[in-house]
Amino acid sequence: MSIRTVGIVGTGVIGASWTGLFLAHGLRVIVADPAPGAEEKLASYLESIWPALETMDSSGVPQADSDSPYSASLSNYQFVGATLGRHYKDVDFLQENAPERTDLKTKLLAEIDAAVRPDVVIASSSSGIPSSKFISQCQHPERVLIGHPFNPPHLMPLVEVVPHSNTSASAISNAMDFYESVGRRPVHIKEEVPGFVANRLQAALCNEAYSLVARGVVTAQDLDACVTTSLGPRWAMVGPFLANAMGGGGGSEGFKHLLEHLGPASRIWVEDMQEHKFDWSQDSIDALGSSVSDELQGKDVQELEQKRDNDLVKFFKIKGVRRTSFHGIAL
Known part of the structure; x- marks a missing residue:
């Protein structure tokens, strides 16, 4: 072709x-x-x-x-x-x-x-x-x-x-x-599902983030910090499955060990998340909007976007070099 x-x-x-x-x-x-x-x-x-x-x-x-x-x-x-x-x-x-x-x-x-x-x-x-x-x-x-x-x-x-x-x-x-x-x-993506895969993953994380902020558990600014200083960088390099495998000691046995070790606790977390799902009410949306406004106060959105894009270029350069250095295996 x-x-x-x-x-x-x-x-x-x-x-x-x-x-x-x-x-x-x-x-x-x-x-x-x-x-x-x-x-x-x-x-x-x-x-x-x-x-x-x-x-x-x-x-x-x-x-x-x-x-x-x-x-x-x-x-x-x-x-x-x-x-x-x-x-x-x-x-x-x-x-x-x-x-x-x-x-x-x-x-x-x-x-x-x-x-x-x-x-x-x-x-x-x-x-x-x-x-x-x-x-x-x-x-x-x-x-x-x-x-x-x-x-x-x-x-x-x-x-x-x-x-x-x-x-x-x-x-x-x-x-x-x-x-x-x-x-x-x-x-x-081998099967049609609404939202495909990446947006479904994003929706799952964002809905829990919306719930936590709307309920007053954490501010929007601190919620963003929780992602950018932990899950974001880790998953950006290896994704959740390899991260879990490494967290469990490495390899497929490490992955299974982590699930067996954290499984009982994470089920409790999921049950609580389901009980407190974001309700999309006007009050909840207003609470989110207020917290995000506080985070954006004094910031220029266009400048933030430009910095984001510049940093993405730098990040993908590092990730691309690393991927090449290890013969296609992202570590």
Whole structure:
């Protein structure tokens, strides 16, 4: 499979970030979005993220100091209006980024499917709606799947590849290979579940965080500190399963030992969490909002976002070097 031209439908935060990533890997990108001012917003966004993209090597791992080492240019994209129209036939891979509305995606996917070549994979960036919910009008649904990134795609390596029950093996393989070729870490999600995997993990942790803060157990600022100074760094390097294995002494026996050792206590914790689930009442939401406002007081959100992105570039450089040094095994 040779992919040189990617079609982007929808240039919100996700679609614009995908565009930057693909351009940084020397691909031609044809872009469409019906929203007023979309072309200008895309151009401005790409200019803002290009310096970070220029610090990445061809695998997508950030470098410390380098001029752009690949044939990449902001001039390699073409904004063609509200729809790709006649340009559909020119794309080798299609990334759809429309809003999370089943009716809209159903209509849009039917248009895309009828226009692109039969060999082209159609990937949706849907963050929670399985593709089986919006392929009913497609003539070739076997080449449709979810290619869900974590925001922002030009920095975050994860892409969840989620097929529906009739997606072809070749479409899955081609999508996995393509995302890997642009420095992403594709994960094949083998069964459609609402929210897929990463967002479900995020929802589980956030719901408990919301409950603890709304109940006054801890402030939003201290809750964030609990994550950024413990679970966050540890899981960022090895994930929960390897962390548990190491915590239990190492290896599969260590993992089982930790479960057997902490299992009885953790069941009590889970029972208490279920008893005090975040209730989504207005009072609880107001309590959360107040605590978060206290945390944000005197801070510039745009500066926080810029620092976050700069630190992510540094972090993935370290993690990428480490991964390479140990022959693909993240330690």
